[in-house]
Amino acid sequence: MRRDESCKVVCRTKLSPEAAKNFKEKIDDEYRVNMILDNLPVVVPRQTQEGSQTPSFEHGYRVGYKLKDDKYNINNHLSFKVLYHEDLNAAEARIVGFHVIPSSIKHEYGAWDDKNPTVQTCNANTKITPGSHTPQEVAPEAYVVFSYDVIFEASEIIWASRWDVYLLSSDSQIHWFSIINSLMIVLFLSGMIAMIMMRTLYKDIANYNQLDNQEEAQEETGWKLVHGDAFRPPVHSGLLCVYVGTGVQFFGMTVVTMMFALLGFLSPANRGGLMTAMVLSWVFMGMFKGTEWKKITLKTAFMFPGIIFGVFFVLNALIWGEKSSGAVPFGTMFALFLLWFGISVPLVFVGSFLGFKQPAIEDPVKTNKIPRQIPEQAWYLQPAFSILAGGILPFGAVFIELFFILTSIWLNQFYYIFGFLFIVFVILLVTCAEITIVLCYFQLCSEDCHWWWRAYLTAGSSALYLFAYAIFYFFNKLEITKLVSGILYFGYMLIISYAFFVLTGTIGFYACFWFVRKIYASVKID
Incomplete structure (x- = not known):
């Protein structure tokens, strides 16, 4: 913390033909690298438009870029700027910003020492900027050296409002x-x-x-x-009951989740908070519906969640097959299963039983x-x-x-306009x-x-x-x-x-x- 680094070498790697091919694919598909520091995602500052006082940022930095001659360059040097706010009443500081400017640079070096890696391209007195050096091309058997700079800068932004620049952009x-x-x-x-x-x-x-008279009435x-x-009851009235009951549950979940979001409890600073609130609201809203009994109750408890869970499981299996870190782990899937069968299904039966005990609605x-x-x-x-x-x-x-x-x-953008969303x-x-x-x-x-x-x-x-x-x-x-x-x-x-x-x-x-x-x-x- 608050220790600047300049031209810090991380590692050197040799690109195999397969690795070079993968990097080119990622650059073509405009993949971005996402990093997190103290729960703040890294952002790349954009050029501010004329007359605009609000800074603008891109979330994450690009893996690399492609030139017109079909050459691919990799962003292998990162210049970090970490903003911090110093507490005047205590000898401590809090991180309030995490910026990065990526660059592509072909590092020069003599004999490589893994224990003490050094490069001749930059040193403590030089500052690397995009385009200031020969770029590092993505090619089979090429050696790529990854490096970074970091500077700490004092900021007037207080810790409580550090997310504002992300959410109000x-x-x-x-x-x-x-x-x-x-x-x-x-x-x-x-x-x-x-x-x-x-x-x-x-x-x-x-x-x-x-x-009044019979002739007029006819x-x-x-x-x-x-x-x-x-x-007159419609055809497939049981299925209609299931869908209407499920819709009431879904409506209750939506309203409760949106109210929590409006009150500021579901900020992106609380990672995963929005999805967790939606799942828990859905589970506990099971107790508010149900006007019929037994078979319809079973369908209501299992039909909509079963379809959603089935599709989600297949999609998650595909992500597992790709060995992606974005896959939902087995433990979380099991926890969702327990929430469904342990809380949602019993509450659906409780709500349905209470509804069954109520007097039937009389038609006019x-x-x-x-x-x-x-x-x-x-x-x-x-x-x-x-x-x-x-x-x-x-x-x-x-x-x-x-x-x-x-x-x-x-x-890969943040959505926090819950006031607009509620309207x-x-x-x-x-x-x-x-x-x-x-x-x-x-x-x-x-x-x-x-x-x-x-x-x-x-x-x-x-x-x-x-x-x-x-x-x-x-x-x-x-x-x-x-x-x-x-x-x-x-x-x-x-x-x-x-x-x-x-x-x-x-x-x-x-x-x-x-x-x-x-x-x-x-x-x-x-």
Whole structure:
């Protein structure tokens, strides 16, 4: 600590043909080296734009670079700058910054001594900068000497705010644009809802309640006509219960995790904190759901987590096969298994039992014994079209923020704009609820009473657009060439899209369920 080093030689290595080939591949794929000092990741200072007071950094440094003549140079010399803040009340200092400037230099030396390595290229009085020496080329049988400098510099940054420069480097103007874009969608949908509620629906209810004689009652059309079938249980009702229950659990996990993030408990300074909070929130949210018993409870406890765990296990096996340090160790996998079977599953049964003991929800109207025939629907009211159309607006409300999230996951950036994320999340909830209510109203007006699954799939179809955007992002923003890396990307994006489907579908279902109960409770049914 606070001991400067200049031209410190680490080691010398001879590149085998295979090692040289691997280095060239890593340089082509723009691999970066990540280091951590006192829990701070190393960053490379960028050139500050004119008029900007905020410093900008890249996380990690590149392995090397490629020249126009197809020559590859390796960054084998690192110039570190460690910022520290001195405590005036005590004889100690804390690290508040970790910067590096990488260089490629072909070191010159005489007889090599492994015990006391020295080079003639630099000494204690010289400072190496990028481009100041002949670069070290990547070639088979070439000797590469790795070295570094380090200087310690006093800083006014206090230890409590040392992460600010990492977390506040993103452009907030684009996030505000994302929110304004989303708000415009919400205002448009809210206007449609208001028009339906205040004019059309209010007029419908007034007309239906004024129908006195039998002849008028026989001439009624629209959504009141299907009151005897609106609450008929849908096909595969058990599966719908499972997905709705799982969605409530996922919604609870999302809200709790986001609240902790907003309060500052899940800063990237606490490495792995966000993922740990999500897993624990999911496990303990098992106690809040469940309205049916036994078989449905078993499906709820095992279906969604089982699918996610199965996909994740296959992807992790691929990482194991590549001998990557990014693989989740066996002990952690076993701990996740214990959390699932030891906490989540019992709590699902407890929640389901408590729900089973509650009185059943009473429908506002009676269900006819014989289902009525559904008339032929217009092309724009066909299930496939209306479901796909319904997912566009929820996805449109979040896709700009989605870009930043994908960038943080796949392009090694930090994401800490949880305030913006929470606003966008609320907008997503409102958008899913409103678009489902609008399309559900049109469906009932066309005398189609099969709204249960349609409501879930209408909002849930936004996950299809999310996955389509992930495919677009893969081919336009990423340069992944290896098969395993591509499988990992699409595997993880499939998990994210599936979870998004369950979350948005549940929001749409509950919004439509509330709406249908409200409108049928508002009319007089003989």
